[in-house]
Amino acid sequence: MVIRIQTEDVDIGALITGAKKHGTGAVVVFDGIVRDDDITEMELEAYEDVAVAEMEKIAAEATRLHNLLHVDIIHRIGRLSVSENILIIVVSAGHRPEAYAGSRYIIEEIKKSVPIWKKELTKEGGRWVPGEHGHGAGKPRT
Amino acid sequence: MSVKVRFFARFRELLGTDIMTEPGAGTTLTALVSGIAQKNREGYDAIFDEHGSFREFVILMRNGKRVETTEAGKTAVADGDEIAVFPPVAGG
Numbered sequence: 001m002v003i004r005i006q007t008e009d010v011d012i013g014a015l016i017t018g019a020k021k022h023g024t025g026a027v028v029v030f031d032g033i034v035r036d037d038d039i040t041e042m043e044l045e046a047y048e049d050v051a052v053a054e055m056e057k058i059a060a061e062a063t064r065l066h067n068l069l070h071v072d073i074i075h076r077i078g079r080l081s082v083s084e085n086i087l088i089i090v091v092s093a094g095h096r097p098e099a100y101a102g103s104r105y106i107i108e109e110i111k112k113s114v115p116i117w118k119k120e121l122t123k124e125g126g127r128w129v130p131g132e133h134g135h136g137a138g139k140p141r142t
Numbered sequence: 143m144s145v146k147v148r149f150f151a152r153f154r155e156l157l158g159t160d161i162m163t164e165p166g167a168g169t170t171l172t173a174l175v176s177g178i179a180q181k182n183r184e185g186y187d188a189i190f191d192e193h194g195s196f197r198e199f200v201i202l203m204r205n206g207k208r209v210e211t212t213e214a215g216k217t218a219v220a221d222g223d224e225i226a227v228f229p230p231v232a233g234g
């Protein structure tokens with residue numbers, strides 16, 4: 001299992017090979033990439049220690065809930081260009097329903113609770129991407 | 143005592159980060175963060191409302207654990223604490 005925050009890109013092929021544990025019938029790869037929303041680049045930052053610990057908890061819970069055989073979560077930070085990889089999730093399971101469900105669980109939980117932020121850089125300046133989930137005492141204001 | 147305060151994302155841009163402070167005994171989380179934020183009006187307004195309370199979306203952590211902002215006024219910091227203040231997360 002690899003749970004990591006890093007600036008470098010990811011060798012997805014090597015992760016898939018590593019995910020093929022005994023009993024594997026399906027590997028699901030989620031690859032979140034920088035979308036061309038009229039931006040020049042995207043800048044990501046993380047509260048790294050807490051983010052890694054939170055992703056480890058999510059991986060353990062996904063494994064328990066969905067009988068996964070293997071989980072890798074690698075989230076990149078730093079400055080990324082359009083079409084670059086941001087987040088790679090590789091899971092394996094005995095059958096596809098568990099693999100799909102486990103992968104989906106992990107990405108949705110990451111969006112809820114892992115302290116990472118994105119700033120879209122444009123020709124005019126930059127804008128922080130608003131979180132989808134409020135985590136203070138109430139909902140975020142718009 | 144010594145306490146580190148870390149701001150992230152927009153709050154970091156406005157207020158800086160990894161700020162070492164030496165608060166007095168009994169200083170609360172709210173008082174500590176408010177004192178630092180007051181150095182930049184825009185930064186203060188991003189985190190606190192007109193009554194001096196944390197805005198409802200602000201997330202607070204003490205040594206990597208969530209502290210409800212509604213409890214921050216009753217929670218005293220301790221020597222060696224790391225306090226983090228940030229807006230809703232947006233990873234993935």
